[in-house]
Amino acid sequence: MEKKKRRLGDRKDGQLLRKVDPMHFITPLLYPNRCDCEAYISETVELDTINAYLEKKNADNPEFKYTMFHVILAAIVKTITLRPKMNTFIANKNIYQRNEVSASFVVKKQFSDHAAEALAFIHAKDDSTIDTIHADLYRQITSCRSDKLDSSTESMDMFNKMPRFLSKFIVWVITRLDVHGWVPASLIETDPYYSSVVLSNLGSIKLKSGYHHLTNWGTCSLFCIIGEKKKQPVFREDGTYEMKETVDLGLTIDERLADGYYYSKSVRLLKHLLTHPELLELPANQDVEY
Secondary structure, X not given: OOOXXXXXXXXXXXXXXOXXXXXXXXXXXXXXXXXXXXXXXXXXXXXXXXXXXXXXXXXXXXXXXXXXXXXXXXXXXXXXHHOHHHHEEEEOOEEEEEOOEEEEEEEEOOOOOOOOEEEEEEEEOOOOOHHHHHHHHHHHHHHHOOOOOOHHHHHHHHXXXXXXXXXXXXXXXXXXXXXXXXXXXXXXXXXXXXXXXXXXXXHHHOOOOOOOOOOOOOOOOEEEEXXXXXXXXXXXXXXXXXXEEEEEEEEEEEXXXXXXXXXXXXXXXXXXXXXXXXXXXXXXXXXXXX
């Protein structure tokens, strides 16, 4: 993503969009809260081509195997890169273009009730591919499952150790700073709600896909829930059907950023990439026909 010179009105994480159509200018003034403007989209993806692709990628038995999550993450990164309105956000009633494409998710250190969680944060580049993202994920997940805490978790732990009245006051002050983009970088460096998209792989803990809310804290305008793999009938035009392995995706989007057509075309691109995963080996900013 091309880095532009910072101007008056810009934030450290995004450039103010100064030329927007009247509807998208007035909407944040009427509806300033992100959580009041959520649109939910549910999609089902057939896994035939993804499974075949993963079998090919893992043929050499790498130490860190490629998984469906890597494919979905890479597809979302490429979709956001090619569809820039998916990488905007509204703060203080203004629309900003985010400076980078980023993705975040929670890593469970162990699958147990009392195990700690850590935050993983991917900073994508224009030339990112599924292979570079896979390598970054390996480094991130290995670090997350160690005893080391990420910076945002360390900051939250610091507040937890303070007297309750003091931590409440400081957090209140920080939420005021959040409105203007003045929160110290050390506090939000790995905060998932300051990324382009938050992903939650519920299928890994045997749960179905579903709706997940956005938050008024931070700048994230897209949430993706990945459900558990399942077999279901896929019908053909002649009425016959075949049982296929599928996965459900739940996408929650801030509807103030673009119109329905733009979102529809973006989802079509995402599904095209998931059914043609070899396209994810191209640089993220390289166009594809769909």
